[in-house]
Amino acid sequence: MLFSFNNIRLRGKMLIVYTLSVFIPIVVTNIVFYQVTTHHVKQQKTNDMSKAMEQIRNDFLAQIDVAVGISSVLYTDNLLNDAMEKTYESATEYVDAYYSEISPTLYRYTPIYKAIQNISIYTSNNSIIGGGGMLPITSEVRNQLWYQEAMSMPGSQPIVIRNETETYKGPEITYTVARRLNYNKYQNFRNKVLKIDISLDTVSSLFQNTTLQGHLYLINPAGRIDFTNDPDLGWKSKDVSFDSIAIPSGTLVFNQYFNNVDYLRGWRIEGLFPEDEVLKDVHRSRNFVLYLAIPILVVPTLVIIWFTSSLNVRIVRILKHMKKVRNHHFETINQDQYRDEIGQLTNEFNRMTLQIGSLIDDVYLADIERKDLEIKRNQAQLHALQSQINPHFLFNALETIRMRSLLKKEQETAKIIHNMAKIFRKSLSWDHDWVYVREELELINCFLEIQKYRFGDKLEYKLHIDEEAYGCIIPKMAVLPFVENASIHGIEPLKEQGLIDLSIRVCGDKLITTIKDNGLGIEEEHLNEIRRSLETEESIGDHVGIRNAYYRLKLNYREQFKFELDSSRDQGTIVTIELPCHRYREPDQQL
Incomplete structure (x- = not known):
């Protein structure tokens, strides 16, 4: 048997219409809207985090570039290099040269760049008195990593390294830019190494980005962590490899490299962010979509239920009364007068029911009356038959009297007898x-x-x-x-x-x-x-x-x-x- 919608009840049809035209489109639309919104929010959040990471990279690079720029100026300063190459006969001669040629150049940038904590030049010129940024190269200095790295670099390329410097406050972590001062071969008879220290507070302020809800790591070319905002890591007191950190599941990893900068080649910034924190806005948008979808789904549902009830209840009522009509119960539908098609159908049904009931009553009544008339006629005929004694005898007797009256020429009497016989005969005859x-x-x-x-x-x-x-x-x-x-x-x-x-x-x-x-x-x-x-x-x-x-x-x-x-x-x-x-x-x- 072929499927036909005409075999489905009205409530089922309305449910199909609701499912296909309201429920499925709304659900699909909200799912697509949620997916698109989630993708856009996640993409936007990822872009924001990448930009924040890039901004930290650029800020850190800018501080290093300042130090490298200062080192380049000092590296090419002939007066400074001549003063450091000269052999001084007396302390007085060096002091005069220091204040006239070395000190103005050496401390020119420190007041301008607050990030620069200290600028020092280490030299093997024994005639220079140590102090005021001019320090001798001692065995202790030669054993320090920054010095070894700077001396191992070909030419005069600067290096960047985390260093621990002794100050009046005690040992402090700094980020050192060091390079050899060997610009002019005629001024390269002594070892000279420039050391520029950038304070830890400067670097720390760069990594304290309130928009990033996670941990940031500054990693050197050896893979060790030189800075992090993770307070539980203990990176200041010991060397910690980034690879040794256990990254929890559901963590988003972002990184920024310095591969396009020679003196920072191999350095990188890693960011570890909990996915829940990153996707908080995504979840917020999901809740917004959900809260928006509920009224969009509930309101049409209530309207459809109300509309369906308006149709189904009244149609079922008409159907029940039609079944009653089939069982000869001609009851009308009691309801208010409505102007829609079902209301008109109800009114016509009531009118039809009243007419059918009236017609049936009339037919029954007419049939009863006809039968009653038939019974009464039969009774009248029966009474007439019972009351008559041989009517043919009476008719013959009256006819005999009439004929004798005519023979006696009593015309009037004969006429009256004839009329009586006619009335008598008609009253007893009920053929019609x-x-x-x-x-x-x-x-x-x-x-x-x-x-x-x-x-x-x-x-x-x-x-x-x-x-x-x-x-x-x-x-x-x-x-x-x-x-x-x-x-x-x-x-x-x-x-x-x-x-x-x-x-x-x-x-x-x-x-x-x-x-x-x-x-x-x-x-x-x-x-x-x-x-x-x-x-x-x-x-x-x-x-x-x-x-x-x-x-x-x-x-x-x-x-x-x-x-x-x-x-x-x-x-x-x-x-x-x-x-x-x-x-x-x-x-x-x-x-």
């Missing part, structure tokens, strides 16, 4: 429930002729019938009971002449019948009682014919007929019946 107005008028004429025969001139009657009315059909004996009631209850009690006026006319699609008499009329109280009994189906005493005729009309026409009964004491009675005008007849069927 519906008759033409023409047939109903034949019975009415027979009845009025008999009454005229009985009362003579006391009774007069008039018939006003439209030609179109003869072809209309009405329930059998729908009019005769009202004519009979007018004669018996209206005219018979009169002492003077009475008049019955019967009018049947067609107005559009309506058949209007009016029975009017000038008899005694009906008291208002009794008239109201008759009207009320017709509405409530109560017994109304002697007016059984009126009640039966009224109910038969109501059963056949329901709400399509109108019945009016007007009467005043001593003013007569008017009965008006308005029926639909039908011009065909279907036996034993309601219209």
Whole structure:
């Protein structure tokens, strides 16, 4: 069976729409955004650390360059070199030369460059008195590493080395720039070595960068640590190799080299930084992305849930009521009037349910009424059959009397007997429930002729019938009971002449019948009682014919007929019946 979205319930469809259109795009977008942001932040942080390391390298190089620059000036100073090469005959001669030629040059730079702690020149000229920056080369000096390194360098290339210098405060660590002063071969008869000391505080201030949360190491060409801001390493009292340091996992390593500088070749700066500290900003950006993603995800989710509930709950309610309709429970949906499609669907469902329920009620009621009418008709026929004693015998007897009256030339008596036989025969025959107005008028004429025969001139009657009315059909004996009631209850009690006026006319699609008499009329109280009994189906005493005729009309026409009964004491009675005008007849069927 092929997959179809039409087989998925609405809640499932909304879940699929939410997952594909909201959840997955938001999650993917935030993941991509987090990855990109993390990469950029990490890259930026790495660049910042690299720049900070580079800045430390450049600052350290600048301090060394200052010392090397001073050494170059002194290296090429002919007056200074001549003064150091000269053999002095007396101390006075040297002192004069010192203050005039050596001291101004030697101490010219110390006040300017605060990083320069001391400038000294060591010489093998025994005529120079040691002091004031001019010191003799002793065996102790020859044993020092800085001196050996400087003397071993070819030419006059400067060297940079960490050194421990004795001061009035005790031994202090300095960073020494040393070089041989052998610029002019004519001034190179004695050994002369320049030593420029840079203070530890100067170097320490360069490495105390507050933006770098880690340890920095200044490493010499031999791989030993000459400076670090790690207080637990103990590098001042012993030689510590950088390779001997255990680097924890999750540590970021940065380095800066001095390979492009001859006198610092092999030197480097190493930086060890905990990854957590470095990526703190990355984690902060991750939290920001997470906090941003939560409302972006939660708000659409709540909106989708609210929207889905608005649809699903109401549609499920409609479905439940439709299932109730299937089980013949025609209940409407009680809710506020909404203007959306589901609200309109609910309103139409309620309207349809009410119409179906009403139609079913009407069909059931009509069927019950039809069956009740059928039962009553059968009962009437049964009563008629039970009450008659051999109707053929009665018809034959009446016909014999009529024939004898004719033989005796009693025409009027024969006519009355004929009318009685016709009424008797019609009242006992119920082959059809519906008759033409023409047939109903034949019975009415027979009845009025008999009454005229009985009362003579006391009774007069008039018939006003439209030609179109003869072809209309009405329930059998729908009019005769009202004519009979007018004669018996209206005219018979009169002492003077009475008049019955019967009018049947067609107005559009309506058949209007009016029975009017000038008899005694009906008291208002009794008239109201008759009207009320017709509405409530109560017994109304002697007016059984009126009640039966009224109910038969109501059963056949329901709400399509109108019945009016007007009467005043001593003013007569008017009965008006308005029926639909039908011009065909279907036996034993309601219209």
